[in-house]
Amino acid sequence: MKRMSALLAAVLALSATSLSARVDVGQPAPAFSLADSNGRTRTLEEFKGRTVVLEWTNAECPFVRKHYDSGNMQRQQKEATAAGVVWLAINSGAPGKQGEVDGGDANQQIQIDHSAPTAYLLDPTGATGRAYGAATTPHMYVIDGQGVLRYKGGIDSIISDDAADIPKATQYVKQALAELAAGKPVSVPLSAPYGCAVKYAPN
Amino acid sequence: MPHSWPRLLSLIGLAALSAGAVQAAPLQSEHLAVELVAERQALVAGAANWVGLRLEHEEHWHTYWQNAGDTGLPTRFEWTLPPGWKAGPIAWPAPERLQIGDLFNFGYSGTALLPVAIEVPAAAAGTEATVRLAANWLVCKEECIPGKAELTLTLPVAAAAAAPADSPAAAAVRAALARRPVAASWKAAVSADGERINIRVQGADLPAADALDVFALQPQVLANAPAQIARDGAALVVNAARSEYFVAAPAALDLVFVERRGEALRAWQVAAPWPAAAAAAGPAAAETAHGAAPGEVGGLGIALLLAFLGGIVLNLMPCVFPVLSLKALGLAESAHAPAAARRDGLAYLAGAVSGFLVLAAVLLALRAAGQSLGWGFQLQSPLLVAALAYLMVAMGLSLSGAFVIGARLMGVGQSLAGGGGARGAFFTGVLACVVASPCTAPFMGPALGFALTQPAAAALAVFAALGAGLALPIVALSFIPLLARWLPRPGAWMETFKQVMAWPLYVTAVWLFWVLMRQVGADAAAVALLGLVALIAALLYHGRSQLQPQAGWGRRLVFAALLLLALAPLSALTTLAVRPGAEAGAGQAWQTWTPQRFEELQHRGEPVFVNMTAAWCITCLANERIALSSEDFAARLRRDGIHYLKGDWTNQDAAITRYLANFQRSGVPLYVVYPRGGGAPEVLPQLLTPGLVDAALARAAASPSPSYSTSGSSP
Structure with missing residues (x-):
């Protein structure tokens, strides 16, 4: 019986990892190659040597709105990119789903929100989102210059859809970037992502 | 604006909800109808009474349990009750597992009710009372819409031990209560093995495993995908993946087991104590075990010492010198009244320390609010720079004899920093702190840098040490009569000295205007200079008025008008600002x-x-x-x-x-x-x-x- 359950556990563990891929902090971040909103192909590889932030987004999600209508996300984008960090917004919404965009929509959304990502990447198949295990919008990842994942989780520490909570929350991405820039270990490398579901294409 | 219509709709929904909130009919929000109901037709005094929010979800839509799962947000209640009444937490019924693609959420669909116990004091008997609920929820299908409603329920309060008739909602309230997990007397043991978490539950009347699901109250411990549940002889064995967001284990993991067979539902709750050794197995533990970053000042003690020394050195910096010499002058006057001198010395110390503490507290608060600021932030505000320049000129004019600060106490040597006595000394200390900030002394850089990475209390201590160091020479002068005796006796020379000391202040003002010009450009700085002219006019006029035996209302009005004219341009500073920046020119080395x-x-x-x-x-x-x-x-x-x-x-x-x-x-x-x-x-x-x-x-x-x-x- 005991051997049976151990075997069962091993099989389960294997199947679990193959079903929903994920990446752990301290591990190399999965490579990707996606078209940006201007039709240009962007890869993680091209930003080697620079710190990269990945932001899963969907402009129609109330949690995303919380951080854009308050200006929090744009502020962090501008600060990060001004410090030489690469900030990639990624939309893994499947065609036809709420919040899914094409390049033109994405550029229009950038204008509406005055947002400032380095690029807005389109992942309509959801392959990149699934490779990272991106579950929510927003869902944040920070990758260091060596391509190693240093942070994954929520944008901040207070799980709510109320913009009034932003000033009270610890902004984890901002904190991780500051610590990385200072050559320190990231003090909070993991937090609970919160938000709307990423609207993936069925697989 | 493709994203705005659901928000607009929810706003309209909200308005409709609050308008209709008085009557106790279901309120239709987007994809969800809500109604505040009570178990009985009256509340019972001196007892806990069940009320609840009935949720009628549109098909395919759902709201969330206390642990929402991969996405979503638990429904939140805020009660407004008569004084002395108390509302308990939501008595969450067992959740459903809701799957969206690869993601799993925990919540409710169809018809649900979230019960809450309201404790009514005995004294309320015989009255009619209104309970108010502000409810917030997130309702989702695949997309999500936040909703909220203000609901009220007005009911008579029956005497203690009365048994009022059931309300129409009684069955719904009791059904929800029956779906709450019961506290099971089972024993649960956790063993965490890397990425897998095993929980072995033993006890009487364990359910079969086939229709069983398990949910954790605490998020970020178990993965939200379904766990494997099996019977192993007399035990129930749960094998779950650890959450990929696992950071630290709770002291005990609270598990809710839910059995569904057709319409029948049974639910249990059991606490599984976490084994001590497995508690810190998360990847975070390894990350944070790296120790202090290199280059940091070795601890709070050294930072305090460096800050204190830095404060002393600040006294030699050109920024503080004029203020300091004024203070020394003040001491020379009171050198022969040692008690007053000591009092002033301490007041000066208090002023310098509180000046630094206030600036530090503001800085810490702004940083906590997410601003990227550092020490010197106060001089990054053009408004403050201009105000300081004005202050320098005003103090200079006073020293030059154009007017007297504190006109009621005229006389040679009185009140050089305004106010006179301990109050004057205190504000001189504050002023010293403000004007000292541009001169980051050696020792101070590392100490302040260290301070800002520390908890607030330690950071404030470092700034206080800095203030104490800055105040030290004056405090020493005031406490050691021998030192004060080195200062010359008061006399006619003091008037000359004052006249001379006005000039460093004017020069400081010139420097501040130069800074202002670098900050906001020549146009805005010129406007500020115009304001300064008005200020000089105001002060000269004020000086002349002081010579009059009676200050009439007319004169005061003119003075006030001139002052207003002086301050008005400051409000235009930021609008006129053109940031010139430090552009590198050709042939420049940098x-x-x-x-x-x-x-x-x-x-x-x-x-x-x-x-x-x-x-x-x-x-x-x-x-x-x-x-x-x-x-x-x-x-x-x-x-x-x-x-x-x-x-x-x-x-x-x-x-x-x-x-x-x-x-x-x-x-x-x-x-x-x-x-x-x-x-x-x-x-x-x-x-x-x-x-x-x-x-x-x-x-x-x-x-x-x-x-x-x-x-x-x-x-």
Whole structure:
């Protein structure tokens, strides 16, 4: 019986990892190659040597709105990119789903929100989102210059859809970037992502 | 605006909800109808009464349990009750598992009810009472819409031990209560094995495993995908993946087991104590075990000492000198009244310390709110710079005898810093702190940088030490009569001294205006200068009025009008501001520091000299004059191909603030030399000499370090 359950556990563990891929902090971040909103192909590889932030987004999600209508996300984008960090917004919404965009929509959304990502990447198949295990919008990842994942989780520490909570929350991405820039270990490398579901294409 | 219509709709829904909130009918929101109901037709005094929010979800839509799962947000209640009443937490019924693609959420669909126990005091019997509920929820299908409603319920309060008739909602309330998990008397043991978590539950009347699901109350412990549940003889065994967001284990994991067979539902709750050894198995534990970053000041004690010494050294800086000499002058007067002198000394100390504490508290609060600021932030505000310049001129005019501060107590030597006595001494201390901020003394940089990475209490202690150091010479003068005796006796010379001391203040004002010009451009600075002219007019006029035996209302009005005229331009400062920036011209030895430029040079492995400066930083300007503007320096740069990048922190600049933080600094100046071919940068002292800079540059140019690194923003 005991051997049976151990075997069962091993099989389960294997199947679990193959079903929903994920990446752990301290591990190399999965490579990707996606078209940006201007039709240009962007890869993680091209930003080697620079710190990269990945932001899963969907402009129609109330949690995303919380951080854009308050200006929090744009502020962090501008600060990060001004410090030489690469900030990639990624939309893994499947065609036809709420919040899914094409390049033109994405550029229009950038204008509406005055947002400032380095690029807005389109992942309509959801392959990149699934490779990272991106579950929510927003869902944040920070990758260091060596391509190693240093942070994954929520944008901040207070799980709510109320913009009034932003000033009270610890902004984890901002904190991780500051610590990385200072050559320190990231003090909070993991937090609970919160938000709307990423609207993936069925697989 | 493709995203705005659901928000608009929810707003309309909200308005409709609050308008209709008085009657106890279901309120239709988007995809959800809500109704505040009670179990009985009256509330019972001296007892807990069940009320609840009935949720009628549109098909395919759901709201969330206390642990929402992969996405979503638990429904939240806020009660407004008569005084003495108490509302319990939501008595969550067992949740459903809701799957969306690969994701799992826990919540409710169809018809659900969230019960809450309201404790009604005995004294309420015989009244009619209204309970108010502000409910917030997130309702989702695949997309989500936040909703909220203000609901009220007005019911009579029956006497204690009464049994009022059931309300129409009684069955729904009791059904929800019946779906709450019961506290099981089982024993649960956790064993965490890397990525898997095993929970072995033993006890009487364990359910079969086939229709069983399990949910954790605490998020971020178990993965949200369904766990494997099996019977192993008399035990129930749960094997779950650990959450990929697992950071730390709770003392005990609270599990809710839910059995569904057709319409029948049974639910149990059991606490599984977490084994101590497995508690810190998360990846976070390994990450944080790295220890202190290099280059940090060794602990709070040393930071306090450095700050205190830095404060003493501040007294020698040109910023503080005028204020300090005024204070010394004040002491000379009171030297022969030792008690008053001591009182003033202590008041000055209190002023300096509280000045630093207030500035530090403001800085910490702004940083906590997410602003990238460092020490000196107060001088990054053009408004404050202009106000300081005005203050300098006003104090100067007073010393020059144009008017007297505190007119009611006229007389030679009275009240040099305004107010007179302890109050005057206190504000002199505050003033010393404010004017000292541009002069970051040696010792202070590392100490303040350290302070800002510490918890608030430690940070404030460091700033307090700085204030104490700044106040030390004056406190010493006031407490040691021997020292005070060195000061000459009061007399006619003091009037002359005052006249002379006015001039450093005027010069300080000129400098502040120069800073202002660098901050907001010539136009805005000119407007501020116009305001200054009005201020001078106001003060001269005021001085003349002081000579009149009676100050009439007319004169006061003119004075007030002139003052207003002086202050009005300050409000236009920011609107008129044109940031001139420190653009590098052709033939100049330096280039403007930008993260991109810096990173590019770092990539190429070129030797770089970084100078972080600000127009209001006197130490910076002195260094530049002494060590960084000579032809020798320029020649060294040219000969060795060293890039000189200058960052201007006169105005707020988050990128520079972050760069400073790399070196545990929170202020300028900062000089860093990066050797050729990468390798560890060298931080130069805050006081430069030409020889020191030349030697550092020579080392950087020569360095053939093979450890070429491409780390961009992390030097």
